Amino acid sequence: MNQAVAEFAPDMLEDTRVADKARFDAIVAQLGVPYAKGESYAIYNGDSFDLLKQLPKSSIDLTFTSPPYNIGKAYENIMPTEAYVNWCAEWIELVRAATDEKGALMLNIGYVAIEGIAKNIPISYLIWNRIKLFLQQEIVWNYGAGVAAKKFLSPRNEKLLWYVKNEKEYTFNLDDIRDPDVAYPNQKKKGKLRCNTIGKNPSDVWQIAKVTSGEGRSSKERTPHPAQFPLDLCERVIKGFAPASGIVLDPFLGSGSTVDACSRWGRFSIGFEIKEDYCEIAAERAEARQRQIEINI
Numbered sequence: 099m100n101q102a103v104a105e106f107a108p109d110m111l112e113d114t115r116v117a118d119k120a121r122f123d124a125i126v127a128q129l130g131v132p133y134a135k136g137e138s139y140a141i142y143n144g145d146s147f148d149l150l151k152q153l154p155k156s157s158i159d160l161t162f163t164s165p166p167y168n169i170g171k172a173y174e175n176i177m178p179t180e181a182y183v184n185w186c187a188e189w190i191e192l193v194r195a196a197t198d199e200k201g202a203l204m205l206n207i208g209y210v211a212i213e214g215i216a217k218n219i220p221i222s223y224l225i226w227n228r229i230k231l232f233l234q235q236e237i238v239w240n241y242g243a244g245v246a247a248k249k250f251l252s253p254r255n256e257k258l259l260w261y262v263k264n265e266k267e268y269t270f271n272l273d274d275i276r277d278p279d280v281a282y283p284n285q286k287k288k289g290k291l292r293c294n295t296i297g298k299n300p301s302d303v304w305q306i307a308k309v310t311s312g313e314g315r316s317s318k319e320r321t322p323h324p325a326q327f328p329l330d331l332c333e334r335v336i337k338g339f340a341p342a343s344g345i346v347l348d349p350f351l352g353s354g355s356t357v358d359a360c361s362r363w364g365r366f367s368i369g370f371e372i373k374e375d376y377c378e379i380a381a382e383r384a385e386a387r388q389r390q391i392e393i394n395i
């Protein structure tokens with residue numbers, strides 16, 4: 099078995115995994131015929147609004163997604179800001195309904211220009227009071243590559259908003275995402291090691307490189323999708339915030355990064371994507387990952 103999956107599927111978790119597989123199969127049965135499907139993933143080609151409405155209530159453990167930012171990317175039709183905010187509030191409400199009582203939403207969101215008001219306003223400022231989930235934390239995703247600037251600072255961050263349904267009970271697998279890069283690992287206090295031997299808390303600022311393109315600097319995982327998540331980012335989210343064999347949803351799947359990370363780390367995943375050519379990229383990635391896992395078994 100693939101080492102990553104093996105670490106997350108020891109015998110004692112087998113019963114949970116069987117139950118989670120049954121939950122996954124029930125969701126897939128409810129959603130109808132997927133564009134692509136494997137043992138642990140299903141990809142649907144369609145509008146996430148239609149598909150989210152079909153999800154059974156409280157069936158999803160974690161939603162991890164990056165919606166369109168309304169900034170004119172190839173896959174977007176620009177809307178007036180108010181319409182965009184309403185659109186976000188509506189799909190997030192559908193996600194909330196589909197989220198398990200101990201579940202969460204990890205929302206990657208950036209900035210948008212508003213004429214006469216802001217060059218780049220954090221989208222989180224616009225939607226904060228429209229979301230009926232508990233905001234547990236804002237994570238800063240900091241990266242090196244990005245837009246060059248002369249009249250303002252080069253933008254080098256986006257946010258991940260970690261929302262939970264129940265502020266007292268939620269998944270947080272800290273040991274699975276500890277940072278082993280500890281400055282003084284052997285430092286002791288009263289004879290006891292001061293640091294956790296696995297590593298330190300990775301904090302709420304994550305330095306993870308963006309997926310880059312261009313000759314000589316293109317990321318290994320690069321696909322033709324213009325806004326692809328880095329796999330390192332997906333893996334940290336899936337390992338840290340989804341239960342061991344839980345069900346993860348990405349309603350704006352794009353190139354399929356969330357599905358790929360879930361397969362690697364033993365989670366079940368459901369993805370929605372409106373553009374068929376992106377579904378094809380996601381399906382190819384999912385199949386390649388499946389082949390890799392089978393080779394390693």
Ligand SMILES: C[S@@+](CC[C@H](N)C(=O)[O-])C[C@H]1O[C@@H](n2cnc3c(N)ncnc32)[C@H](O)[C@@H]1O
Pocket residue numbers: 144145146147163164165166167173323325326327328349350351352353354355356370371372373376
């Ligand atoms: C920011 S990208 C997501 C990229 C993705 N995280 C990845 O790693 O490739 C947003 C995606 O949402 C898709 N999309 C836009 N509107 C949609 C809708 N109503 N339903 C489903 N997908 C939609 C776009 O085609 C685009 O691929």
